[in-house]
Amino acid sequence: MSIRKLNCVALLGICYSIAKGEYERADVSRYERLPENVKNLYDTIIAGLTLTFEDGIVPVVVDIGINTEDIAGADGVVHQKHTIVDIGDLSKHSSFQCIDAKGKSAKGGVIQMDHRIDLPKLLSDIEKT
Numbered sequence: 001m002s003i004r005k006l007n008c009v010a011l012l013g014i015c016y017s018i019a020k021g022e023y024e025r026a027d028v029s030r031y032e033r034l035p036e037n038v039k040n041l042y043d044t045i046i047a048g049l050t051l052t053f054e055d056g057i058v059p060v061v062v063d064i065g066i067n068t069e070d071i072a073g074a075d076g077v078v079h080q081k082h083t084i085v086d087i088g089d090l091s092k093h094s095s096f097q098c099i100d101a102k103g104k105s106a107k108g109g110v111i112q113m114d115h116r117i118d119l120p121k122l123l124s125d126i127e128k129t
Helices: 002-020 119-127
Strands: 041-052 060-072 078-088 094-100 105-107
Touching: 041 078, 041 119, 105 119
Parallel strands: 041 094, 041 105
Antiparallel strands: 041 060, 060 078
């Protein structure tokens, strides 16, 4: 029920803004900076990371798409869960945060699809290379 009330209040606010002409003075620059609403929108993309492998496998340069989910623990503290959802050439995809990892490397076994990761630790490990 509360979501219906919220929608009603939002629609009333919009109608009021139109009636008073306030929309003409609105700053739309923040809206225009939003990433395009596409299927492949990630929270974070790590771009240009070199994955290294053992057993003589040739290193490969990839982009990594990561999505973040906020999860409330039993103690009420919100924790972030980071999951790798795509690996490959993501140059045509959008993200809220893009991390340039050109010239940096990580072990290929650490980077796996649908793998939950400690993003701050991964970024710290990448910076050390």
